[in-house]
Amino acid sequence: MAIEGTPGAGLTKEQLAEEVTHLATPDLLKTPFGEFEFFDGVPKTESVQSIFDALDLLRGIDAFLTAVPGASLVAMRTGLRTAGVDSPDKIGYTDPRANSGSIFLTPNTETTYGTTFLDLKAWGPTVIEAPPQSLCVVDDFWFRYVADMGIAGPDKGAGGKYLFLPPGYDGERPEGYYTYDSPTYANWVVLRTLGGVPAMKETRIYPLSEAGSPRENTFLNIAPVLQNTVHANDFTFFEEIAQLVSEEPPTALDPERAGTLASIGLAHGTPFHPDAHRRAILDDAARIGAAISRALVYKPRDPDAFFWEGSSWKNAFVGGSYEFLRGGALNLDARTQFHYFATVITPAMAHxxxxxxxxxxxxxxxxxxxxxxxxxxxxxxxxxxxxxxxxxxxxxxxxxxxxxxxxxxxxxxxxxxxxxxxxxxxxxxxxxxxxxxxxxxxxxxxxxxxxxxxxxxxxxxxxxxxxxxxxxxxxxxxxx
The missing domain is CATH 2.60.120.600 (Domain of unknown function DUF1214, C-terminal domain)
Structure with a gap:
């Protein structure tokens, strides 16, 4: 049975007219991107290109801030390749330790590092035999945490065999390994050993198909080799991201961030060849994104970025989350802050x-x-x-x-x-x-x-x- 109610009094004509003023766009809108002209809410032809240029600039800045983690590892891989670390069975190390000759994001001078990149597309399932008493990390190509090995990992420092599987893998999962699925084909491996270089050289990396007779690994001292492993701050940044997007499956990134990249032409299976006009806009976007990143690193506005009230000393992992989560939301500024000047994602560092x-x-x-x-x-x-x-x-x-x-x-x-x-x-x-x-x-x-x-x-x-x-x-x- 229907029951009729009494409607409210509603708005007066004057009140409704006032409400419309909050919904409307004026015929001349002054913005940081210039003046946009409209006819009763419809963009005039001569303003349309300027409006879309503004959109491309905004999306480009957002893409820069979003993609800094990925660009960081693309540049890391490129730099290591110039030093000869161009295959998973080649492991670069710093003897006696890292020095200031090359360009690396904030390494310390107290630790001997070892590093390489897995290629799960070329090798398929890949085994890493972590050395005893080590602190080792694997991050995917978007710089997300995959696994700890060694003291912070499931082998607890005793040494162990770790198996890394490529995206979408549905094959055999043999016993006797600590097994991890990676959402990307490329994965960054960081090795630190308490026993120094001799212990580092106990590491073994090989395809699972060779488990019965693993290949020998090549160890390269990259400390004296000049290299640049830091991403660009101009249009070249987007070319670095284009490598990542083209190499990795579409499922490697969530639809929201993938959509941000696709909006400026960075989509899997699509060549990235912007015309001169859009290239200039993206060059501006990268430079502005870098400026914002530097403010987040050196002059953050988040009170949680500081250790003590009234102090300038800052925390690299704001909120103590390796996933940069705070209150159930992704802390976007904290993620950019960390990745713009630091490397290695692991809960062991954040906590x-x-x-x-x-x-x-x-x-x-x-x-x-x-x-x-x-x-x-x-x-x-x-x-x-x-x-x-x-x-x-x-x-x-x-x-x-x-x-x-x-x-x-x-x-x-x-x-x-x-x-x-x-x-x-x-x-x-x-x-x-x-x-x-x-x-x-x-x-x-x-x-x-x-x-x-x-x-x-x-x-x-x-x-x-x-x-x-x-x-x-x-x-x-x-x-x-």
Whole structure:
């Protein structure tokens, strides 16, 4: 049975007219992209191209910020190939450790690294035999976490066999392996071993089809080989992403991000050849995207990016999530912030535990909020009892390349060295300047006049005072 109700009073004609003003677009709209003209809401012909140029610019900027993780690994693979690491059975390593000669995103100078890329399209299912007492990570080609191997992995540091399967694999899954499905064919492998280079060379990588008689691996010392592994900040960035999109299956990326890329011509199975007009727009988009990324890294507006209230020291993993999730939503700024200046995605980095793993803090400004100037002299006091079970270290980086500052092969100081001198109260005063202050050589890292820089503090085996914030870093002080 239907029941008739009484309608509300509705709006007056005057109120309805006022509502329409909020729905309408004026005939002349002034925007950051220029003036757009309309006839009663319909774009005039002479404005249509400008409107779509604005759309392409916005989509290009969004694509840059979205695709920084993928571009980072495309550039990493390209750089490693120039150093001879061009096959999964070739493993590059840094002996004795990373130095400032090449362009890498914020490596440390305390660790011997090993690295290569899996090619699951060419090799199919691939085995990695992780060496004992190692810290190894596999990330997919969009820089998403796939697996930990070694101490943080299921073998718990005993060593083990790991099997990586390509996208869409539906074949045999033999026993005796820790098995992982990857959404991409290319996968980045990072190896760190507590036993140094000899332990690194215990690593084995081979196709599953060769499990009965694995091939030998080739180990290449890439430390002295100059290479660039950092993505571009101009139109070339989108050409790097085009490689990734063309090589990987459409299912490698979620429809939302795939749609953002497709809107500017980056779609699987479609050649990326924008005309000169769109190329110029995308070049602007990349440069603006890079500018935004630098603001997120060096001057973030998110309060959660800072370790302590009123401090400039920042956290690389904002929110402590390796997936950059916060409150059930993807923290877009945090993802761009991390990937623009750092590498390696693993829960072990994002969720450091008391006494294990490592913790990081960085800043790019002094106590007055000014960018650090390589021509000036700065001091930093490391308070007594640094909360590190193993040791602490500070490395300096170039603000342009986000790579080790090329003022010296190893622009770093570490408590493990035994040469850093403590003050009477147990604190350490470190110095940063083009030339060493008299008598401070042991606690000094050289800088480069005319070039900015930023430090990263690493605590290896962070202790409770770090987590409860009872131990805090002061600001860098510019000396008169």
């Amino acid at each position: 450091a535990q008391v006494g294990s793993g490592s913790a990081y803090a960085y800043t790019a400004e002094d106590a007055d909020g000014h960018a650090l100037d390589g021509s000036a002299t700065y001091s930093l006091r490391i308070p007594a009892d640094p909360p590190a079970k193993n040791f602490w270290a500070i490395d300096l980086y170039d603000t342009q390349t986000r790579s080790l500052l090329q003022s010296t092969p190893y622009p770093a100081l570490a408590s493990l060295s035994g040469t850093v001198q403590a003050e009477d109260d147990g604190s350490y005063v470190l110095w940063f300047s083009p030339t060493a202050p008299e008598g401070k050589e042991a606690n000094w890292i050289p800088t480069i006049p005319g070039k900015s820089w930023f430090p990263i503090l690493r605590l290896y085996g962070p202790l409770e005072p770090w987590f409860d914030k009872t131990w805090q870093l002061p600001e860098l002080v510019k000396e008169a």
